[in-house]
Amino acid sequence: MIIIDGLQYVNWNRELFQKAKDAGVTAIHVTIAYWENTRETLANIGDWHRLFRKYPELIMPVRTSADISSAQRSGRVGIVFGFQNCSPIEDDLRLVQVFHELGVRVMQLSYNNQSLLAAGCYEADDSGITRFGKEVIQEMNRVGMLIDMSHSAERSTLEAMELSSRPIAITHANPAFFHDALRNKSTQVLEALGESGGMLGLSLYPFHLKNGSDCTLESFCSMAVKAAEIVGVTQLGIGSDLCQNWDYSTLEWMRSGRWTADTDYGEGSADNQDWPRQPNWFASSRDFTNIASGLEAAGFGDADVRAILGENWLNFFEQSFGPADESN
């Protein structure tokens, strides 16, 4: 079975790569940047080059969907580079192609705040897609960089789907009908995503789950049934948002970057600041088997379970990662 995770953010080391490999994970969309500027992002990419050299038997870079198949054949974990924000391109349209050449295949148009391209889901007002944003969407469409609106606000997300000539993704978020968090998506967004051929990656991050860390597998999987009805079962995947091996300072960086001198608690709160506890049925990549069982128990057939756990992402990446003139 092909298992593709639409997003993980992990402080990787040999042990964690080994665990992902042993769990049979075929590919993971990893995060290269949250608030990093161009120069800092290159350093992060350089660090990944070192990891590829250090663990050639465990991981390999993914630039095309064919690379994912190659990862599967060689029993390694394929690594897809992505940005959770547009900060790496600064104000320079040229850097979309530059980062595409460096293997970046996914970029969110915003994190939780207003960006140069779009509004984040924590802003009080939603700018929609900006002037620069329209240019960047065109350019991402041209080179084959997947537009990800996981952290973006409602109007911006709807506009991105309209403006993009290629389907977009919400790599890691849940339906708001399941749990009404700012980060989760309205039924209107999910419907538009489905109609436009986009992909939804369901999140296992406790703040996106009904009853948080105490969410049950049954509850999650019955939500998946309803989500599949809205976006289409071929457009549903997992984007676990699994975060591992980080200390609190990383969470502070993700939440507060350099944009506030105060503490921003993000999805947490003053009395619940730290990394949330994962639900016991999804503590690591090994637990994709639990998801598979849960989806089956919720009524998905075997083919659909395989589609949701990996094949849908594989097909979607195949149509998303190449230049526009080759794939459209």
Add this chain to the structure above:
Amino acid sequence: MIIIDGLQYVNWNRELFQKAKDAGVTAIHVTIAYWENTRETLANIGDWHRLFRKYPELIMPVRTSADISSAQRSGRVGIVFGFQNCSPIEDDLRLVQVFHELGVRVMQLSYNNQSLLAAGCYEADDSGITRFGKEVIQEMNRVGMLIDMSHSAERSTLEAMELSSRPIAITHANPAFFHDALRNKSTQVLEALGESGGMLGLSLYPFHLKNGSDCTLESFCSMAVKAAEIVGVTQLGIGSDLCQNWDYSTLEWMRSGRWTADTDYGEGSADNQDWPRQPNWFASSRDFTNIASGLEAAGFGDADVRAILGENWLNFFEQSFGPADESN
């Protein structure tokens, strides 16, 4: 005939690309940076991406020697990216691979000044290869980025040849026995270059020529005979250092960058500041035919003339542009 120019620095436009194409130039090593830092260099690379999109019938990017053959077959000018300084990698070893992935295939370890890696030929004292320089040489060897010592000082150049596990190049300079300029190379350097399998690209920049702009074709070509005896006829090419369509401010940038508030005249002088006049037998890429005739008149056989005008660079690039484990 394959014509490869080991270095040109041109303010390109449609007309100048067309002229290079019409002249039958197969590939040119172009300069992406003199003093630019990482971020500025990415912008320059982005500008080249735009040129490739704008003039697809005239030019194409070269990442491998096979791309040069493809340029020849399609009648386009192949463009090889290179740096005349190491400023683009700043102090970060990781950026060697990053820029290699962006297509950069040649880097000088220094321009005319001391760099973080080596001394330039205008320094009073020659540091030799620095600690960071040794690391960068290893890394360039590993990824397949050609070490160019055209502007570096004597000791640094000799040390680079010793430290590098792969042959290096002096892409654009002449023997000092021909014209004793700081930029030209001692016979000791040329001998070491020849013994280590390196390449010398002969320069047509007037400041590197005997009698400057009034240098005769005969004088240049008889120098080439002697140079071939020293480095070997299979290790000799042309690196014309042809500069076209720039105004004086670009020359000031090349010479003074941001490192001096005064005017540095480089190879010129206070009473001879501007771009030098090219010798009348090499005013543009069209005049490679003159070089070919001149070399023949000086006694080179037809095969040697073809080798010097392009085939030697092609063979050298073939062994230089790939990762070490593939080519060594």
